[in-house]
Amino acid sequence: MNFVKRAGLSLVARKGKTVLMLGVFLVVCVLLLGGFLLQGAMARQEAAAQRLIGVDATVRADGLTAAQAERLARTPGVQRHNPLLRGGARLPDRRLVESGAPRPPDSRPQRDGPRLVGLRDSEMLLDFATGHSKVVDGRPLTPRDTGRKVVLISEQLAELNGLSTGDRLTLTSPDGKQRGAYDVVGVYRDDRARIPDAWVEPSEIAANQIYAPLGTLHLDGPLDEAVFKLGSPEQSERLHAAARRLLGDAGFRFDVNDKAYRDQVQPLRRVGAFAGALVRLIAGAGTVILGLIVSLTIRERRDELGMLLSLGEKKWKLVGQHTVEAVAVALPALALAALAGTALAGPVSTYLPGHTANALLPPAELHLRAADLGRTAALGLGIALVATAVPGLGILRLHPRSILTDTD
Known part of the structure; x- marks a missing residue:
């Protein structure tokens, strides 16, 4: 059988x-x-x-320019990049979020103004990438906004001034010589932003921070830093070598933040x-x-x-x-x-x-x-x-x- x-x-x-x-x-x-x-x-x-998260590598150097950041962004392994430039501005005819304490007699009102941050991609900011900040109305700032006069403002600042997506606000340089109108394209909420009880300069309050595309602001000078998105921590070594060759040692600093990734x-x-x-x-x-x-x-x-x-x-x-x-x-x-x-x-x-x-x-x-x-x-x-x-x-x-x- x-x-x-x-x-x-x-x-x-x-x-x-x-x-x-x-x-x-x-x-x-x-x-x-x-x-x-x-x-x-x-x-x-x-x-x-x-x-979606990747690893953030932050490059700082004396005289770092947007053109140099763009060149480094072509390094193999870099997925996205975000040049950052911070400075001050004035917000005429609008109120700023202030702390609950009264203004000290020796404070300087001329310093009152929002903190202005020029960038390329707001979603690459650490707070947005980790979910602590999120756009609740409108949209984030993207590389397509380069050269456009648009801003992303906090929910607290928007509510204080009755602003929403589609409205327009005016920003001037600290000396008042430059002036421009900007369209509000997004409103964000920062879960960790709290109005301090003690007196703090309005420019130091997170709710008064305004984001706009780099190049459309009343800001001059080199970048504060450039952030590059990598797929994994291992890919940062190639970017570090390229940045060192391009920027030299003057004020050079290279930091890798892989906490969100890990x-x-x-x-x-x-x-x-x-x-x-x-x-x-x-x-x-x-x-x-x-x-x-x-x-x-x-x-x-x-x-x-x-x-x-x-x-x-x-x-x-x-x-x-x-x-x-x-x-x-x-x-x-x-x-x-x-x-x-x-x-x-x-x-x-x-x-x-x-x-x-x-x-x-x-x-x-x-x-x-x-x-x-x-x-x-x-x-x-x-x-x-x-x-x-x-x-x-x-x-x-x-x-x-x-x-x-x-x-x-």
């Missing part, structure tokens, strides 16, 4: 053992598939963190590492458990094996029969695991990192992909082969006479 057909008859005849093996295979395949799905979700989240990526990597350890643990435990079941099955079927050997059956066919039995049970277990993965992926996703109110990234989602199912199938079938091949080595040492005459 063909050993494949004999394997099928054996599975039908031993329904209890077949159901037991199917149950073990199903648990193993579900856990393996879950581990692979979790690894995939964390890998996608880490890639998203690299794109805060988001490290939990993802820990979950991914846990998923990898889970896959290895399940693979090892599944192999051992199934190997024990097959070993017990072979021990119980010694008489059957001895009879087949005495009739001239090849030993490799007996090993093949047990392998076919294991694979025949593994295939439906894989199919059931795929159905379970499809049904449970959505509900389980809600427990993954990112499903919180203050999450910076889109939440992680489990998606059943053909590659994940293929890896599960390959590893599951590998477990089936190992679990039958190792105990099957004992079959190769069997002799019909010793089996049939054994009285134990």
